[in-house]
Amino acid sequence: MWRLICKKNVTKFNSAAGFFARNFADAHKTAASPFALPSEPSTTSISKPEEKLPFSNIVSKTEMVVNQRPDVSLKVQEEDLHKPIPFDEVPGPTALRYISKIWSVIPIFGNQVTTSTLQYVLSAGSQISWGNNLALFRYLLNEYGPVVRLHGPFGGDVVILSRPEHASVVFQNEGPYPIRSSLDCVEKYRLQYRLYRQAGPFSMHGPEWETLRKSIEPALEQSLNYQCDRIAKTCDNFVGRTMVIRNRQLEVPKSYKEELNKWCLECLCGIMFNKNLGFLDTKGLSSTAETSILLDSLSEATHAIRKCEFGLHMWKFFETPAWKRLVQNCDTIDHILGSYLKKSQEKLRERKEKNLETKPEDVSLIDCFLVKDSMVVEDILTVLLDMMLLGVNMTTHSAAFMMYHLARNPRVQHNLYQEISKLPENLTRDDLNNLPYLKACLHESLRLKPPMPVLSRILTKDITVHGYRIPKGTFMLIATNLSSLREEHFEDALKFKPERWLGMEVNKDMEALATIPFGLGPKACLAKNLAEVQICFLIIKMLRKFRIEYHYGDIESNNQLLAAPTRPLKFRLVDRLDG
Numbered sequence: 001m002w003r004l005i006c007k008k009n010v011t012k013f014n015s016a017a018g019f020f021a022r023n024f025a026d027a028h029k030t031a032a033s034p035f036a037l038p039s040e041p042s043t044t045s046i047s048k049p050e051e052k053l054p055f056s057n058i059v060s061k062t063e064m065v066v067n068q069r070p071d072v073s074l075k076v077q078e079e080d081l082h083k084p085i086p087f088d089e090v091p092g093p094t095a096l097r098y099i100s101k102i103w104s105v106i107p108i109f110g111n112q113v114t115t116s117t118l119q120y121v122l123s124a125g126s127q128i129s130w131g132n133n134l135a136l137f138r139y140l141l142n143e144y145g146p147v148v149r150l151h152g153p154f155g156g157d158v159v160i161l162s163r164p165e166h167a168s169v170v171f172q173n174e175g176p177y178p179i180r181s182s183l184d185c186v187e188k189y190r191l192q193y194r195l196y197r198q199a200g201p202f203s204m205h206g207p208e209w210e211t212l213r214k215s216i217e218p219a220l221e222q223s224l225n226y227q228c229d230r231i232a233k234t235c236d237n238f239v240g241r242t243m244v245i246r247n248r249q250l251e252v253p254k255s256y257k258e259e260l261n262k263w264c265l266e267c268l269c270g271i272m273f274n275k276n277l278g279f280l281d282t283k284g285l286s287s288t289a290e291t292s293i294l295l296d297s298l299s300e301a302t303h304a305i306r307k308c309e310f311g312l313h314m315w316k317f318f319e320t321p322a323w324k325r326l327v328q329n330c331d332t333i334d335h336i337l338g339s340y341l342k343k344s345q346e347k348l349r350e351r352k353e354k355n356l357e358t359k360p361e362d363v364s365l366i367d368c369f370l371v372k373d374s375m376v377v378e379d380i381l382t383v384l385l386d387m388m389l390l391g392v393n394m395t396t397h398s399a400a401f402m403m404y405h406l407a408r409n410p411r412v413q414h415n416l417y418q419e420i421s422k423l424p425e426n427l428t429r430d431d432l433n434n435l436p437y438l439k440a441c442l443h444e445s446l447r448l449k450p451p452m453p454v455l456s457r458i459l460t461k462d463i464t465v466h467g468y469r470i471p472k473g474t475f476m477l478i479a480t481n482l483s484s485l486r487e488e489h490f491e492d493a494l495k496f497k498p499e500r501w502l503g504m505e506v507n508k509d510m511e512a513l514a515t516i517p518f519g520l521g522p523k524a525c526l527a528k529n530l531a532e533v534q535i536c537f538l539i540i541k542m543l544r545k546f547r548i549e550y551h552y553g554d555i556e557s558n559n560q561l562l563a564a565p566t567r568p569l570k571f572r573l574v575d576r577l578d579g
């Protein structure tokens with residue numbers, strides 16, 4: 001009986017304390033940007049109130065002590081309040097705990113494999129699969145609470161989070177050299193198969209990654225400034241191509257996503273090589289053209305990477321069909337990019353020999369890379385391929401969903417059209433500074449359908465999240481797509497409401513941290529500006545010419561690695577009479 005009364009009272013205390021903790025945390029949320037805080041979480045993190053209140057611990061210990069000496073129990077409680085809860089007590093599926101015990105005797109794999117293998121364990125007998133990690137993560141977080149530990153069946157634990165205040169503890173403590181889960185198969189292809197010295201910016205970390213990133217970012221920014229006009233023309237060409245591929249009902253074909261892929265590749269190659277490759281040729285591409293081969297190889301390589309990264313990593317031990325497909329297609333892309341690199345080298349040499357003056361707008365991204373001593377040809381190839389694999393998929397996904405959201409929300413489309421209709425015919429990058437509604441629409445679209453729905457980090461030091469001590473080396477998965485859809489952060493969270501972003505300081509306000517489509521910290525996307533210019537220019541050009549409609553079932557994102565829309569983008573594009 002004593003036990004029962006005690007338990008009831010403690011439970012009441014828990015909920016009351018939880019209420020205060022939440023309110024206190026809310027007060028912190030609005031007070032300051034989490035990045036203005038010093039980095040040690042035990043003294044400064046925004047989740048500090050929660051860290052101090054390991055209530056789950058109190059219940060059992062109070063129960064135990066109250067029965068004997070109630071006065072001592074208070075002391076134990078107070079001490080416990082300040083102690084982080086051990087990692088072993090982080091909740092998670094228990095079946096995995098037992099499996100991991102069996103496998104821990106042969107720790108040959110690691111947490112990378114854990115994440116991909118979990119789909120088999122967790123999906124057994126249920127609808128949940130890693131293929132749609134949104135449903136899987138939602139299930140785990142609903143079942144076990146905001147911090148879930150997955151005991152790696154093959155060694156290497158994974159912790160899943162989604163709340164912005166927890167994610168911010170991870171980002172605050174990542175230091176100058178964050179580590180994320182790499183694309184293992186791409187890393188193996190480069191380091192072991194091609195014997196390159198670097199694995200590419202996405203997979204690298206540490207001082208070598210920093211040096212590479214410091215070479216890429218200013219060069220990309222410079223090329224973007226000079227090549228904006230080329231991007232604008234490519235968007236015009238895309239509009240032209242759209243006009244000729246519409247059917248009599250003004251609908252674009254099922255393959256419109258491939259057309260967007262071509263647009264994106266054309267923009268990217270324009271920046272990389274200072275050259276139009278002709279992906280959007282109105283006559284279409286011949287199947288033997290180099291552009292066709294590049295496009296097909298990129299799509300095949302993307303499929304092969306998805307296949308290799310999801311499921312058992314058998315390609316680590318023998319050559320699976322997916323691994324062979326990856327090698328074949330990455331070899332083809334490397335070969336084509338290599339030939340462009342060679343031409344650029346020759347051109348640079350000739351200019352130098354003949355002492356020819358070079359106008360800034362004639363300088364391509366690879367020219368900028370070639371003049372850097374820190375980058376050899378193979379480093380440049382890895383950077384270009386990373387950019388193509390990530391950039392084309394992510395930008396296509398984002399542009400596709402931006403068009404979709406505008407089609408589904410005619411009022412928003414109308415308001416946006418009002419904003420952009422005053423722009424001059426020839427767009428410049430500066431024009432984008434005065435388009436708050438367009439920026440809000442893009443951010444809102446990325447909130448609902450981010451192309452990288454989950455961010456990952458491997459902890460470089462111990463941290464305390466939600467009261468739990470999580471050790472260095474743990475593989476963290478941050479389900480930003482879930483925090484983006486939570487009603488507590490966004491009213492009518494499932495609705496497309498760009499107005500919510502007007503006046504909000506994105507990446508600074510705590511609420512805004514619930515949506516970080518380009519990631520955060522030193523490892524955040526290095527081509528955010530490029531992606532924004534591309535998508536904004538495209539939407540401006542499209543809206544000036546057409547009213548976008550969509551008359552079919554809902555389009556979702558498959559929420560996978562290198563995500564893609566689940567349905568054909570069968571937009572109906574009606575010419576504007578005043579366009």
Ligand code: HEM
Nearest residue numbers: 201202387391394398452517518519520523524525527531
């Ligand atoms: C709307 C389009 C895009 C979105 C939403 C996006 C989003 C992201 C995200 C979420 C990350 C990981 C950030 C983190 O872990 O904190 C990332 C990394 C990266 N992105 Fe993007 N991206 C986009 C376009 C592009 C483009 C166009 C390129 C290249 C041309 C690109 C190249 C990269 C690279 C190389 C990295 C790895 C950076 C590093 O680890 O240092 N992305 N991107």
